[in-house]
Amino acid sequence: MTDSKNSSKRNSSKRNPVLSPREIVERAEAHPAAVPFLWLGSKKTQRNFIYIPLVGMIVFSILGFFYPVSKPAPWDFGFSYTVIAFFSYSFVVLSAWPLFRLLSRPENYYGEDDVDGKDGEGEDA
Amino acid sequence: MLELLASFSPAFILIAAGVLAGFIPTSKPGTFISKVLMIGAPALALVLINVIYYGQTENTYLGGQISFAGIELTTLRIDSLSIIWGYIFCFAGILNGIYGLHEKCKITDTSALIYTGAGVGAVFAGDLITLFMFWELLALSSVFIVWRGGPKSYPAGMRYLAMHILSGVLLLAGLVIYGRATGSYAFNNIGIDAPGGWLMLLAFGIKAGFPFLHNWIQDSYPRSSVTGTVILSVFTTKLAIYALARGFAGTEMLIYIGAVMTVFPIFFAVLENDLRKVLSYSLNNQLGFMVVGIGIGSQLALNGVAAHMVSHILYKSLLFMSIGAVLHRVGTAKASELGGLFRSMPYTAVFCMIGAAAISAVPLFAGFVSKAMIITAVFENGHLVVYAMLLFASAGVLEHSGIKVPYFTFFAHDSGKRVKEAPWNMLTAMGITAFLCIYLAIPGTYGGMQYLYGLLPNEVAGAAKYNPYTDYHVIFQMQLIMAAVFAFALLKRLGLYPPERRAEILDFDWTYRRLGLSLLKWGSAIWTRLGAVIIFVLRGMFANIGKRLYQVFSPAGALSEEAPTGIAVVLIAGMLSAALFIVYFL
Numbered sequence: 001m002t003d004s005k006n007s008s009k010r011n012s013s014k015r016n017p018v019l020s021p022r023e024i025v026e027r028a029e030a031h032p033a034a035v036p037f038l039w040l041g042s043k044k045t046q047r048n049f050i051y052i053p054l055v056g057m058i059v060f061s062i063l064g065f066f067y068p069v070s071k072p073a074p075w076d077f078g079f080s081y082t083v084i085a086f087f088s089y090s091f092v093v094l095s096a097w098p099l100f101r102l103l104s105r106p107e108n109y110y111g112e113d114d115v116d117g118k119d120g121e122g123e124d125a
Numbered sequence: 126m127l128e129l130l131a132s133f134s135p136a137f138i139l140i141a142a143g144v145l146a147g148f149i150p151t152s153k154p155g156t157f158i159s160k161v162l163m164i165g166a167p168a169l170a171l172v173l174i175n176v177i178y179y180g181q182t183e184n185t186y187l188g189g190q191i192s193f194a195g196i197e198l199t200t201l202r203i204d205s206l207s208i209i210w211g212y213i214f215c216f217a218g219i220l221n222g223i224y225g226l227h228e229k230c231k232i233t234d235t236s237a238l239i240y241t242g243a244g245v246g247a248v249f250a251g252d253l254i255t256l257f258m259f260w261e262l263l264a265l266s267s268v269f270i271v272w273r274g275g276p277k278s279y280p281a282g283m284r285y286l287a288m289h290i291l292s293g294v295l296l297l298a299g300l301v302i303y304g305r306a307t308g309s310y311a312f313n314n315i316g317i318d319a320p321g322g323w324l325m326l327l328a329f330g331i332k333a334g335f336p337f338l339h340n341w342i343q344d345s346y347p348r349s350s351v352t353g354t355v356i357l358s359v360f361t362t363k364l365a366i367y368a369l370a371r372g373f374a375g376t377e378m379l380i381y382i383g384a385v386m387t388v389f390p391i392f393f394a395v396l397e398n399d400l401r402k403v404l405s406y407s408l409n410n411q412l413g414f415m416v417v418g419i420g421i422g423s424q425l426a427l428n429g430v431a432a433h434m435v436s437h438i439l440y441k442s443l444l445f446m447s448i449g450a451v452l453h454r455v456g457t458a459k460a461s462e463l464g465g466l467f468r469s470m471p472y473t474a475v476f477c478m479i480g481a482a483a484i485s486a487v488p489l490f491a492g493f494v495s496k497a498m499i500i501t502a503v504f505e506n507g508h509l510v511v512y513a514m515l516l517f518a519s520a521g522v523l524e525h526s527g528i529k530v531p532y533f534t535f536f537a538h539d540s541g542k543r544v545k546e547a548p549w550n551m552l553t554a555m556g557i558t559a560f561l562c563i564y565l566a567i568p569g570t571y572g573g574m575q576y577l578y579g580l581l582p583n584e585v586a587g588a589a590k591y592n593p594y595t596d597y598h599v600i601f602q603m604q605l606i607m608a609a610v611f612a613f614a615l616l617k618r619l620g621l622y623p624p625e626r627r628a629e630i631l632d633f634d635w636t637y638r639r640l641g642l643s644l645l646k647w648g649s650a651i652w653t654r655l656g657a658v659i660i661f662v663l664r665g666m667f668a669n670i671g672k673r674l675y676q677v678f679s680p681a682g683a684l685s686e687e688a689p690t691g692i693a694v695v696l697i698a699g700m701l702s703a704a705l706f707i708v709y710f711l
Contacts, residue, residue, distance in 0.1 A: 034471040053611035060603040067596040081601040085608035088520035096623040104628035
C-alpha cells in the first residue's frame with residue numbers, strides 16, 4: 001500500500017515536477033509559447049549543446065567518403081569542407097581579438113550618438 | 126484597357142501613391158487610407174507587370190516611349206532579366222507595407238512608396254537617361270527614410286546623400302560620354318571599354334557597396350527607424366546589382382572585386398556590437414557573391430545572381446525585421462545588452478533563426494538553392510582562388526548572420542529583459558517572409574524551387590539544368606555548417622570567443638569622417654590665419670601706394686612742383702610709348 005502510494009507520488013512528481021521559485025517566476029514571465037522551451041536557456045543545455053554539432057560534423061564527415069564531390073577541387077577530400085569551415089570560422093573569430101584592439105575607439109569617437117535609430121519611429125497606430 | 130496600362134511604367138503608380146500619401150491627413154481614416162496605399166500600390170504594380178509581360182508574345186516588352194529633347198526614352202522594358210527584379214521589388218514593397226502598419230508616419234509612407242517606385246522604374250528603364258532619373262529619385266526619396274531615425278541620423282543622412290549624388294553625377298557624366306560616342310542611350314551591355322564605361326561602373330559600384338565605397342551602407346542603415354532599415358535594405362543595392370548585370374556582365378574585374386567584398390565585411394561584422402550594423406556588413410558580404418557571379422557572366426552565374434538576389438532580399442529583410450522588432454520592443458539592438466529574448470519573443474526568435482538558416486545556406490532554406498549556383502559557376506570557370514575565398518566567406522557568413530545575430534539576441538546570457546512579443550503586423554510580415562525562405566528552397570511538384578528557377582533570366586534545359594539537391598552537395602554543405610557551429614561552441618566553451626563590447630569600430634569611412642574632416646578644419650584654420658595676414662599685408666601695401674601717389678600727384682606733390690620743360694617732354698614721350706606698346710602687342 002505504502003509502495004503504491006510512493007510510486008504514484010513519484011509519477012505525479014514526474015508529471016508535475018516541483019518547480020523552484022526562480023522557475024515559477026521564469027514561467028510566469030515567459031510568453032506562453034516559450035514556456036515548453038525554457039530549457040533552452042538552462043546552463044546544462046548551453047553546456048551540452050556542443051555535442052550536437054560534434055556528432056553532426058562526424059556523421060557528415062564520414063558520409064563525405066561515401067558520396068565524394070563529383071568535380072573535386074585540388075584540395076577536396078572526404079571531409080575537406082569540415083576542415084575548411086572549422087579553420088576559417090576559428091580564424092575569423094580569433095582575429096577579432098587583435099582587430100578589436102587595433103580598430104576599436106570610444107563610442108562617441110566621431111562626436112555622434114550611438115546608432116539605435118528608434119527615435120524617428122512614428123507613434124503606434 | 127490593357128493597352129492604356131501598358132503604355133506607362135508601373136513605377137508611376139507607386140510614385141503617384143506616394144505623393145497622394147503625402148497629402149492625406151494623419152487622422153485615423155487618413156492613416157488607414159495611407160496604409161491601404163502602402164500595401165495596395167505595390168500589389169497593383171505587381172499585377173500590372175504580370176499582366177503586361179504575359180499578355181504579349183514577345184520575349185521583351187517595350188512601352189512607355191517618351192520623346193525628350195529629340196531623344197526617344199523607353200520607360201518600360203520588361204524582359205527575362207528585369208522581370209524577376211520587378212516582381213521581388215513589388216513584393217518587398219507589400220511586405221514593407223505590412224511590417225510598417227503600426228507606424229503613423231507620413232514621411233516614411235510617402236518616401237517608401239516613392240522609393241519603391243523609383244526602384245521599379247529604374248529596373249524597367251530601357252535607356253540610360255530614364256535610369257538616371259529614377260537613380261536620382263531613388264537617392265532623394267530614400268534619404269528621408271534615413272532621416273526618420275531622428276536627429277542623430279542627420280549627419281549619416283547627409284553622407285548618404287553625398288555618396289548617392291556623386292553616384293548620380295558619375296552616371297550622368299558616363300551616359301553623356303557614352304551617348305555622344307555611340308549615338309545611342311539604350312541601356313544594354315556597356316562594358317568598361319565603352320566610352321564612359323568606367324564612370325558608369327563606378328556609379329553602379331557606389332550603390333553596390335564596392336570596397337572603399339561601401340561605408341554608406343553601414344553608416345546609414347542602422348541609423349534609420351525600425352521600419353526604415355527594412356525598407357532601405359531592399360532596393361538601392363539590389364538595383365545596383367541589376368545595373369551591373371545588365372551593363373557589365375562578364376567583366377572579369379568584377380570577379381575579384383566581388384571576392385574581396387565577400388571576405389572583408391566578415392572581419393568587421395564579428396567586431397560590431399550593433400546588430401543592425403552586423404547585418405549591414407552581412408549585406409555587403411552577400412552582395413559580393415552576386416558581383417562575383419556578374420563578373421563570371423555565364424548563364425549559370427547570372428541565373429545564380431538573380432536567384433540569390435531574390436533569396437537575399439527575403440532573408441535579409443527577415444533578419445532586419447526580426448532585429449527591428451527587438452529594437453521596437455526592447456529599445457536597443459546592441460548585442461551586449463540583449464540575450465535570452467526567446468522567453469519573451471518566441472515567434473520573432475523562430476523567424477530570426479529561419480532567416481539565419483537561409484543566409485547560412487542550410488539545405489531546404491533559400492540561400493542553399495541560390496548561392497550554390499554562383500559558387501559552382503566560379504568553380505566551373507576555373508577561378509580556384511576565388512572559389513576558395515567564397516568557401517571561406519561562406520563559413521564567415523555563419524559567424525555573423527547565422528550564429529551571432531540569433532544567438533546574442535535570443536539566447537546567450539539572460540539579459541533579464543521581459544518585453545511583449547512583436548506587434549501582429551510585424552509577425553505577419555516576418556511569417557510570410559519566413560515561409561518564402563523555406564518554400565522557395567523546396568524541390569519537387571509542391572515546392573517553390575521550380576517557380577524561383579522558372580523566373581531566372583537564362584532558360585537552361587536538359588542535363589545542364591541546375592540541381593542543388595545532389596547527395597554530395599547536401600553532405601558537404603552540412604559539413605561546412607556543422608563544423609562552423611562546432612567551432613563556435615568550442616571557442617565559447619574555451620572562453621576564446623570575444624565578448625560583445627560597446628565601441629566604435631573604425632572602417633574606411635575614417636578617412637573622410639576623421640582624417641578628411643581634420644584636414645578640412647586644419648585648412649580652414651590656416652586659411653583664416655593666412656587671410657588675416659594677407660589682408661594686413663595688402664592694407665599696408667595699398668596704404669604705401671596711396672602715400673606714394675599722394676606724394677606725386679597731390680597739390681603739394683612732386684608733379685606740382687616746377688620742373689624743366691625737358692622732363693615733362695620725356696615723361697609724355699614715355700607714356701605715349703607705353704600706350705603704343707600696349708595697343709600694338711595686346
